[in-house]
Amino acid sequence: MNPVFAFVNWADGAMQVPGLRSSEKKLGQLKGIFRDQEAWRKLDPETIVYRVWWWEPVASGTEGGLFWGTTEIQPGRVGNEYYMTHGHRHLIRNRAEFYGTTVGTGKLVLRDENGNTWAEEMTPGSLHYIAGNVAHRVVNIGSMPLRFVACWPSDAGHDYEIAGGQGFGAQVIEEHGNPVFKALGTTA
Numbered sequence: 001m002n003p004v005f006a007f008v009n010w011a012d013g014a015m016q017v018p019g020l021r022s023s024e025k026k027l028g029q030l031k032g033i034f035r036d037q038e039a040w041r042k043l044d045p046e047t048i049v050y051r052v053w054w055w056e057p058v059a060s061g062t063e064g065g066l067f068w069g070t071t072e073i074q075p076g077r078v079g080n081e082y083y084m085t086h087g088h089r090h091l092i093r094n095r096a097e098f099y100g101t102t103v104g105t106g107k108l109v110l111r112d113e114n115g116n117t118w119a120e121e122m123t124p125g126s127l128h129y130i131a132g133n134v135a136h137r138v139v140n141i142g143s144m145p146l147r148f149v150a151c152w153p154s155d156a157g158h159d160y161e162i163a164g165g166q167g168f169g170a171q172v173i174e175e176h177g178n179p180v181f182k183a184l185g186t187t188a
Helices: 037-042
Strands: 021-026 048-055 066-073 097-103 106-111 117-122 127-130 135-140 146-153 170-175 178-183
Touching (some): 066 135, 097 135, 106 127, 106 170, 135 146
Antiparallel strands (some): 021 048, 048 066, 066 146, 097 127, 097 146, 106 117, 170 178
């Protein structure tokens, strides 16, 4: 394998790498993610909620390989629920992942296979180990964009089915000007 120049700006997670890929999620693509569907329908479906940039230095599906990425979630709410990523678990369930916060504040919402749901605070410098068999999503609870870097196995894959309906069994809402994590009980 030939050496490759790769650069990460640790202040904000921006990357300079060969073949940088990107995607964005708009409100219209997040049907069923937010609990207040009436409030969701009233918002502009073209509003960008989050963007992801990632580098695949090896082919997708390569056992033993790693991918690197940066996600930026915009500030905002649907009703009283904060903007968040779609959320996923890995197709190969035992694959773990790291998240590291560079800018902003948020909550990492996690759900294990037994339906237990909890959240971890994300602030600049916080590092989060997401064990295998744990679904995860990130919520921006601040007034500025939230950025975090991630590293995950190139063969992990993504299963987004848990995100629909009450899949995570929790939500992060604004109450009296403060973000509040609410576990909603276990769901199948």
